[in-house]
Amino acid sequence: MYDIIVIGGGIAGLYTTYKIHKKSPQTKVLLIEKENRLGGRIHTFENKHMTVEAGAGRIHGSQPLVMGLIDELGLTTKLVKNSGSVVYRPANSNSETESSSSDAPQNHTLLEPVYNYLVDSIFGPKTLPITGLILTLVAVSKTYSKQYLQNHTLTQFAERVLTKDQVNYIKGSFGYYSELVIMNAYDAIKLLNELSPSNTFYSMKGGLEQIVDKMVTIIKRNPNIDILLRKEVSKIVYQESESVFDVYVENTKYQCKQCVCALPKPALLNLSIFTPIRPLLHKVECGTLCRIYSKFDQENLWFKDIDKFTTNNDLRMVIPYKPQEGVIMISYSDNIFADRWQKLYKKEGIRAVNRKLREDMLKSTGISIPMPKHTEIFYWNCGVGYWGVGADSHEVAEKMIQPYKKVNLFVCGENYSENGQQWIEGALDTADKVLSVLARGAESLLHY
Template sequence: MFKLIIKYFIINNYMDYDIVIVGGGIAGLNLCYQIIKKTDKLKILLIEKNNYFGGRVLTSKFNKDSFDAGAGRIAGHHKRTVELLKELDLWKDKFKINSNSLIILQTLTEEEKVINKGYPNFESIFYLLLEKINELENKPKLENFTIIELIKKYLGEKYASYSKKVFEYDSELSFMNGKEAIKNLKKDFTGDKNYYVLKNKNSSIIHKLEEKLKNKIDMKLNSELLKIEKEENRYNLTIRIDKEEKIITSNKLILTIEKDGLNKLDYLFKYRQLLDLSQPRPLYRVYAKYSKNKQNKSWFDGLPKIITDLPIKFIIPVNQQSGVIMITYTDGEFTKYWKNQFNKNCFDYFLNKDLKKLFPDTDFGEIKWLAHYFWENGAHYWIPKIDVDKVIKQIRNIEEDLYIMGEVYSRNQAWIEGGLECEDILEKLI
């Protein structure tokens, strides 16, 4: 009897919470921050399975060079992100980045070359598609198609193959729900938009949030949710904290983790069909540092972003002074090629082969280092043939006192902004 009383005392006094938030990425951290701004009367636990907070918002260091290996640019029109940065006193540290792109196409067919003369970039193809659709009396249900399927249907196969060559991303075209993709392309990829990076990189956002939360909530790294059980109006959670399993109870449970993590929880099996309406896609970023030439300049000095139809696909200069560049950035199906080359120890050879094709007369200098970052669940995308607004409402508050949020099930997928969407949940927690 004495042992039972002691166990009850420990659970209820040290392992009992008003709110448990699972996932210490930008979504979980920001939700905690928004809660404590409104009230200090809730006992909150935030757990993260990794040994760092931030998730896919990750700044890496290689020797003395630092760069964002996860979330990259910040959009000036993303209101939640900008507001958060201002509150954290980080907006003053922003630098506007060059939004220009150099498109180098080397595999065009004769028919595609004709298209290229009239439509030199994807934005021009995109607006041609919208124009064609707007002319129709019987307009299609955009959500039932991908962008590539719409291009094939209304512009033709050659325009579709050309679009994949001239646009830098795969998933938005070939995988994402067409209605959502059109919204996102209009908002984030067309017109004159301002984009920024932070002087101290994106992990500075995470560090600031950690400071705000310190001593106000309980925060645990190396902690993974293993099991969910519901007993009356409370959740009993089995959590592995530093290799030790503990039972924690909570009035409310919020899950901000990636979809693969949700799939591991047996309790959510009954919701699997609903949760599968958003799917992850890989991202592969490779950074390199090059030596400088006799003029003390990097080989890419003065170059903007480069989009190409070669496997290298997308090149983004990071720091021309230090010689750091994202030498290839691929997503979705495009990642398979480079992952295969890496696994066969052929990556460097094929990288240099592509670079020589793009810049045959350039002396690239010496590669000081290469840093590979393959994100299996780099970003998430709504699949076709669903009503996204309806699905989001269902998932956000999937059952009484259980909420699911984050970039995975947001209206701004693949952006920090998506992870910050929490207004509808916040009002139910306070």
């Protein structure tokens, strides 16, 4: 009998286990993960060609939980500030870039040049031209009700505020797509504030998976914590008379007094114990993501003078990742664009992917790039969660912490974070909320 079973060894489940160890090391915990490694979407891939982030790519400097965890683990000195420069390159087969608010479609009002000048002065000379349009959406959203915004996508809201040309320009140059067409406008606008170029973002020298490795090393020292890898939970049964859970893994049953499911939406849908809250789960939409990295010969490197850019073809976003090593994130895409890359790779292989990368890059930069020496594709079927149209993120997030009152079954993960979807911070925030409920329970096993 375990005190607590944590199902899911991604960052939310791992952090939950780590915090239990820190606060109550005598608590007997079982952590179950279906993959052969812990950390989930925090995964630093390494081979002889490159060391790159397959999943989570950066840290938001203003998010206190993740920054605090990094400091606690002694990793702060490894943070590297990211450049805020990003431009737009229309896929029209020439080398032009657009990096001023005046490059976006205009309304031709008397004050518009002044507004564009102020935006460019605040955010710098290399900022996406849509910045002014986004700020307009954020400002005008203050005059709309929360309910209206929750019941429309950001694109639908933008169509009420901006011209058709301006909306299409945002779709083409923003880089991200799901935020525009899946997420409700209320939560999308909150997310846009997090993505603002005025914020500071960091990568980590040596990779973000060091966060995972440090926590794993610490919890493995605790004899009261067991870890199961390559094991998938098939069923959770609550024995009400005894107030215990039977957790089934293949043909083995494990029992616990409290159960934490640190799982994304699709995994919860596969467990019958969550059938009664399916309407809640359907308020969260899962979005696909795809990162493609290529390595090129460092001699006469074609992207050494190229800034991070967005573009209106399947590349979507291009980030000169490690120019000194000849490595570039040659495409970062979501939604239908991510799905196209995955479909092409599965159907025709890496050579077809490389051919298309070269074709699209020629259209976006006017440069006929050489064939990559090596390319890696990382596709995530449920890369991040989005609050869908009709979702009240505050209400759903609160209910998901403990879906059934008086039953010690808990849920955490960035999918269910009110304000932290798509960030490590969201996973940590929901885990902390679960831990708070665990700690104040009448028969708490955690001695905080």
